[in-house]
Amino acid sequence: MEFETIIGLEIHAELNTASKMFCGCPTAFGGAPNTSTCPICLGHPGVLPVANREAVADTILLGLALNCKITPRSIFHRKNYFYPDMPKNFQISQYDIPLTADGWLEVEMEGNNRRVGITRVHLEEDTGKSVHIGESGRIHGADFSLEDFNRAGIPLAEIVTEPDLRSPEEARAFMQLLRATLEYLQISDCKMEEGSLRCDANISIAVDGAMGTKVEIKNMNSFRSLFRALSYEDERQRFAIKQGETLVQETRHWDDAAGVTHPLRSKEEAFDYRYFPEPDLVPIEPDPAWVEELRGRLPELPMERLRRFREQYGLSDEIAVMLTSEKALADYFERAVETGQDPVELAKWIAGDLVALLKDAVVPIQSCPLEPRGLGELVALVAQKVISGKMAKEVLKEAFDTGKGPKEIVEAKGLSQIADAGELDAVVDEVIAANPEAAEDMRGGKEQALKFLMGQVMKKTRGQANPEMASDLIKKKLT
Amino acid sequence: MAISIEDVEHVARLARLALSEDEKETFRRQLSDVLEHARVISEVDTEGVEPTSHTLPLVNVFRDDVARPSLPTEEVTSNAPWAADGAFRVPRIV
Ligand SMILES: [Zn+2]
Numbered sequence: 001m002e003f004e005t006i007i008g009l010e011i012h013a014e015l016n017t018a019s020k021m022f023c024g025c026p027t028a029f030g031g032a033p034n035t036s037t038c039p040i041c042l043g044h045p046g047v048l049p050v051a052n053r054e055a056v057a058d059t060i061l062l063g064l065a066l067n068c069k070i071t072p073r074s075i076f077h078r079k080n081y082f083y084p085d086m087p088k089n090f091q092i093s094q095y096d097i098p099l100t101a102d103g104w105l106e107v108e109m110e111g112n113n114r115r116v117g118i119t120r121v122h123l124e125e126d127t128g129k130s131v132h133i134g135e136s137g138r139i140h141g142a143d144f145s146l147e148d149f150n151r152a153g154i155p156l157a158e159i160v161t162e163p164d165l166r167s168p169e170e171a172r173a174f175m176q177l178l179r180a181t182l183e184y185l186q187i188s189d190c191k192m193e194e195g196s197l198r199c200d201a202n203i204s205i206a207v208d209g210a211m212g213t214k215v216e217i218k219n220m221n222s223f224r225s226l227f228r229a230l231s232y233e234d235e236r237q238r239f240a241i242k243q244g245e246t247l248v249q250e251t252r253h254w255d256d257a258a259g260v261t262h263p264l265r266s267k268e269e270a271f272d273y274r275y276f277p278e279p280d281l282v283p284i285e286p287d288p289a290w291v292e293e294l295r296g297r298l299p300e301l302p303m304e305r306l307r308r309f310r311e312q313y314g315l316s317d318e319i320a321v322m323l324t325s326e327k328a329l330a331d332y333f334e335r336a337v338e339t340g341q342d343p344v345e346l347a348k349w350i351a352g353d354l355v356a357l358l359k360d361a362v363v364p365i366q367s368c369p370l371e372p373r374g375l376g377e378l379v380a381l382v383a384q385k386v387i388s389g390k391m392a393k394e395v396l397k398e399a400f401d402t403g404k405g406p407k408e409i410v411e412a413k414g415l416s417q418i419a420d421a422g423e424l425d426a427v428v429d430e431v432i433a434a435n436p437e438a439a440e441d442m443r444g445g446k447e448q449a450l451k452f453l454m455g456q457v458m459k460k461t462r463g464q465a466n467p468e469m470a471s472d473l474i475k476k477k478l479t
Numbered sequence: 480m481a482i483s484i485e486d487v488e489h490v491a492r493l494a495r496l497a498l499s500e501d502e503k504e505t506f507r508r509q510l511s512d513v514l515e516h517a518r519v520i521s522e523v524d525t526e527g528v529e530p531t532s533h534t535l536p537l538v539n540v541f542r543d544d545v546a547r548p549s550l551p552t553e554e555v556t557s558n559a560p561w562a563a564d565g566a567f568r569v570p571r572i573v
Contacts, residue, residue, distance in 0.1 A: 017544045024547035033566040034555045042555065054544035075532045082495055084569040130572070139573055146566035272493055277532035285538045 003241070004206040005234050007171045008163035011178060012156050013188040014126060014196040015058045021125045021155040022049030022092065022281075029194060033148035041153035043088030049280055051076075055155035056099070058187040059123045060286060061294050062157055063100025065181055065301055066118045073285045074099045076123075076278040084147050085127040093158075095275045098122035099284065105181070106303060107174045111317075116174055117162030128152035157188070163202065168230035172223050175199055176325065180302040184327045192222050199226055205237045212237070213247040217261055219254045229254035233261055305330055313343035319351045328365045329355075332372050339376025346379055353393060357400045369403040370396070378406040385466045386410065424457075424465055428473045431456045442478040450474060481511045 020027055023040035040047045060070055077095035103118040128149040132142035139145070159178065165171045179197060182188045189196045199220055204212035217233055220226040233252070240247055252261040300308070302324050309320040309330070324330045329350070336346045354375070358365060370378075378396055381387045387395060387410055395406050402409075431453055432439045438456075441449035450471065457470045487503045487510065498506065556562035561569070 019544050019546040024542070024545060025549045026546035032552070033564065035552055035565070036549050037555050038550045042550075050540060050542040052544050053541035056541065073538070080493075082493075084567075084572060130569075131566070132572075134571075142571055145569050145572055146563060147569055148566050272489075274493065279533070282533055282535055282537045282540050287539075 001241075002208050003238055004209075005167055006163045006204050006206055006212070007165035007168070007230060008202045009159075009161045009165070009171060009175065010200045010202070011159040011161075011175070012126075012198045013062075013159070013182050013190065015055050015155040015157055015187055016189050016196075017052055017054045017058070017155055019052060020153040021052050021055055021123070022153060025153065027154050028150075029189075029196070031150055033146070034150060036150040037152070041087075042149060043086075049092065051281060051284070052155060055123060056284060056286075057290075057294060058155070058185070059099050059121060059157050060291060061185055061297065062159070062182070062187060063103065063121045064291075064295050064298055065185055066100075066103040066105050066121060066159070068100040068103030068118055068121055070100050070286055070291050071097060073097070073283050075283045076281045077275045078278050079124075079273045079275055081273055083127075084145065085130050085152070087128070087147075087149060087152065091125060091127065092278055092281070093124035093275075094122035099286075105174070105177065107170065107177050108303065108306070109170060109173050114164070114166070114170060114174075116164045119160040119162055121157060121159050124156050124158055126151050126154040126156045163204075168227050168234060171201065171230055172227040175226055176223060177302060180325050180327075184299050184302055186327075195221070201226070201230060203230060203233050203237070205234070205241060207241060212241070213249050215247065215249065216251040217254055218251060218264075219256075221256070225254060225256050228256075228259060229261060232259065236261070299327075302327075309333075309347075313337065313347065315344065315347050319347050322351045322355070323347060326365065332365050332368065335372035336375045336379075339373060339380070341376045341379040341383065345383070346375060349375060349379060349396070353396050354400075357397065361400075369401075370399045370406075374399055374405050381406060381410060385469065388467060424461075424469055424473060427457055427460050427465065428470065428477065431460060432474075432477060439478055442474070445479075453478075482507060482514060486510075 014027075017027060019025060020036075020041055023038050025036045025038050025041055028036060040049055063070055074094060074097045076092050078090040079093045079095070080090045082089055098120040099122055101118075101120040103121070104115050105118060106113050106115045108114075128147055129151055130139075131146045131148070132139045133144055133146060134142035136142060161174070165174055179190050179192075182197070183190050191197060192199075201217045201220070202214050203217065204214045206212050215233060215237070217229050220229045232254075237247055248263075251264045253264050254261050306320050306324040309315045309324060310317065315323070322329075323333050333343075333347060333350055336350070337343050354368070354370070358368060363369075375396075378392055378399070381395070382389055382392045391410075392406075395409050398404065398409050399406050404412075435453065435456060438449045438452050442453060453474050454467070454471055457465050457474070458467075484503055484507055487498070487507045490510075491498050491503075491506075552565050556565065556567060559567050561567070
């Protein structure tokens with residue numbers, strides 16, 4: 001039997017508009033319950049929703065970035081269901097005529113390209129949030145629930161992929177690329193932990209080319225849990241098939257703490273949303289000139305930028321992926337490159353020490369105390385052998401902590417290493433004269449002696465000799 | 480097209496309606512009549528006619544993305560039968 005894993009994703013991204021989808025309530029995250037609500041998003045009778053132009057523009061922009069076709073005339077539908085997180089008892093969504101459809105996004109993984117089909121990108125409104133009160137703390141066994149509609153009505157783009165992904169690794173890479181795309185377009189905050197970016201997955205195992213039973217997985221709140229949940233489910237399904245068990249088409253819930261998926265209590269009947277055209281909202285017919293204007297707003301997208309970084313700057317795959325995963329990080333790098341320093345060195349410093357410092361301090365790159373120009377200065381100091389790489393790490397840390405420029409720090413601390421050939425030459429001569437035995441051993445080819453002599457040079461210069469130059473000088477004089 | 484008692488029960492469940500046996504039978508007959516009427520209409524030749532989702536001759540009605548003040552919190556839950564600390568309280572969901 002030959003097994004193949006088949007995965008498709010359904011992603012929801014909250015759009016970062018100032019106001020909600022169909023009313024003027026602000027879209028701020030958090031806040032006391034129901035402080036950002038009005039008769040429209042509370043579903044009072046007799047109100048009239050009006051679509052937010054910016055949300056429509058954002059969705060078209062996303063569609064264009066994902067190579068989708070823009071539908072000449074699309075409409076909204078009502079999706080009917082009874083659940084208290086939607087005060088209207090229906091969600092305004094799109095059904096058979098989405099705003100954009102039929103595109104693709106290409107993911108590169110270990111040199112292989114995978115073109116993932118995008119079935120559709122449509123626009124809908126987000127739901128409210130329920131807090132379940134009771135001993136269990138969960139929906140099951142709760143005494144009652146509290147509803148907060150601050151989130152209800154926030155514009156939500158839904159992106160559905162074709163079942164084109166072939167492994168949990170690919171699914172994660174796709175999701176990361178999609179996140180980066182949304183971030184580059186600056187249309188969503190993309191915070192999986194805060195729920196502004198959410199992902200559900202369909203996974204099945206094809207056996208000898210025959211389609212398997214599809215299982216939907218929910219509640220994956222990070223790239224890590226997406227990967228873990230899919231890996232778990234992949235294993236579970238393969239094992240079941242090998243055991244001759246029959247898989248059930250169902251929705252399963254990922255339990256991150258336990259590291260397992262378990263079935264959601266099955267509904268007695270399949271969902272029946274009774275979609276029908278939303279009578280309060282008129283159709284959308286995007287003016288071709290408007291679409292072209294939006295197309296003109298498309299920035300260089302993450303995959304293009306990654307490929308350019310590799311070619312233009314000679315960056316490794318790993319570092320290029322890391323730098324282009326966030327627009328601001330890639331921008332920072334390119335501004336640092338403008339200082340004329342070696343791009344590969346600059347990239348290494350950013351991807352290594354700088355990103356670690358930012359992470360520790362929980363500071364976004366946009367507010368990095370060390371400006372790109374400062375990083376260029378640091379790399380220049382190393383290149384000119386004013387300071388060693390080891391010293392540079394300390395200088396970087398201090399520049400990050402204090403906001404001072406690297407040059408300023410090096411000067412103030414008297415850190416600059418002795419890279420002056422004449423000065424160093426004199427020191428090396430002194431060391432050789434003072435340690436005739438070691439010098440003799442060195443002439444005899446003993447490695448240990450070089451280390452000893454280097455140590456003496458460093459001691460004499462209080463660690464400020466350029467190690468490479470000092471070592472070269474000793475070798476030149478004693479071999 | 481006739482619909483069954485099971486169909487009526489399904490639709491009633493989706494709408495969260497509790498129906499007596501008599502009501503189910505009444506609605507079964509009435510809904511069948513409605514569907515029969517729809518069937519007659521569906522005999523009209525609509526070849527080449529776009530489905531009508533809206534009767535208004537309007538498209539692209541948008542508002543600018545400008546936030547305006549929301550409802551004062553005390554008014555938000557003032558009509559709610561059950562509320563606590565600004566949140567709507569609802570009975571146990573499942
Ligand atoms: Zn509102």
